[in-house]
Amino acid sequence: xxxxxxxxxxxxxxxxxxxxxxxxxxxxxxxxxxxxxxxxxxxxxxxxxxxxxxxxxxxxxxxxxxxxxxxxxxxxxxxxxxxxxxxxxxxxxxxxxxxxxxxxxxxxxxxxxxxxxxxxxxxxxxxxxxxxxxxxxxxx
Numbered sequence: 001x002x003x004x005x006x007x008x009x010x011x012x013x014x015x016x017x018x019x020x021x022x023x024x025x026x027x028x029x030x031x032x033x034x035x036x037x038x039x040x041x042x043x044x045x046x047x048x049x050x051x052x053x054x055x056x057x058x059x060x061x062x063x064x065x066x067x068x069x070x071x072x073x074x075x076x077x078x079x080x081x082x083x084x085x086x087x088x089x090x091x092x093x094x095x096x097x098x099x100x101x102x103x104x105x106x107x108x109x110x111x112x113x114x115x116x117x118x119x120x121x122x123x124x125x126x127x128x129x130x131x132x133x134x135x136x137x138x139x140x
Contacts, residue, residue, distance in 0.1 A: 001055070001083065003090045006038070006045040013054040014047065021073045026110040030059070030071050033137045037061055037070070040136075046090045048074075048083045058087040060095065061137040067095035067103040068129070070137060072114055084117055104129045 006014070014034070018027045037045055037059055048056030055078040059070045069091065074083050095103050105111065105118050107128035115128065 001048055001050040001086070003046060003048050003086050006042055006047055006057075010047055010054055014057050017054055017057060017073050017075055021076060022110065029110075029138075030073075033061075033070060034059055036137050044091065044094055046087055046094070048078075048087055050078060050083075056083045056087055058091050059137075060091045061135060062095070062098060062100055063135045063137070065099075065101045067091075067098070067100035068135060068137075069103070069105045069118070070135075071106075071111070084114070085121065088117070088121060103127070106135070 015031065018030055018034075022030060034045070041062070044060040044062065046058050046060075047054050053075075055075040056073065058072045061068050061070050069088065072084055072087060092103065105115075105123055105128050107115070107130045118127070
């Protein structure tokens with residue numbers, strides 16, 4: 001498995017991955033935020049590749065010098081293999097390089113299944129932000 005920065009040719013595969021693992025509403029919201037983030041700083045969108053296909057993606061954003069894990073998606077056949085942790089770690093390195101003052105996890109009903117992942121990586125309840133609708137990636 002290879003974790004790397006997004007490439008333009010990945011867009012269709014990532015869209016299909018979102019459609020596979022997210023609800024319709026979550027997918028629509030995520031695609032809007034994904035497009036905005038690509039326009040602002042594509043370095044904060046990281047993919048996992050296995051068997052010559054995109055099997056995971058994580059979207060991060062920076063707002064007011066704070067880093068946010070916005071959305072993570074792993075293909076169903078590749079879940080429970082540690083890909084999520086590798087993507088979180090890779091994005092944390094990007095946040096560290098950009099010297100953000102703090103890192104948060106956006107907390108909406110679509111991210112609730114991954115709270116345990118972030119807790120296992122040392123995130124506290126106070127690191128989950130529910131009022132993220134004001135983030136530029138969401139509100140435009």
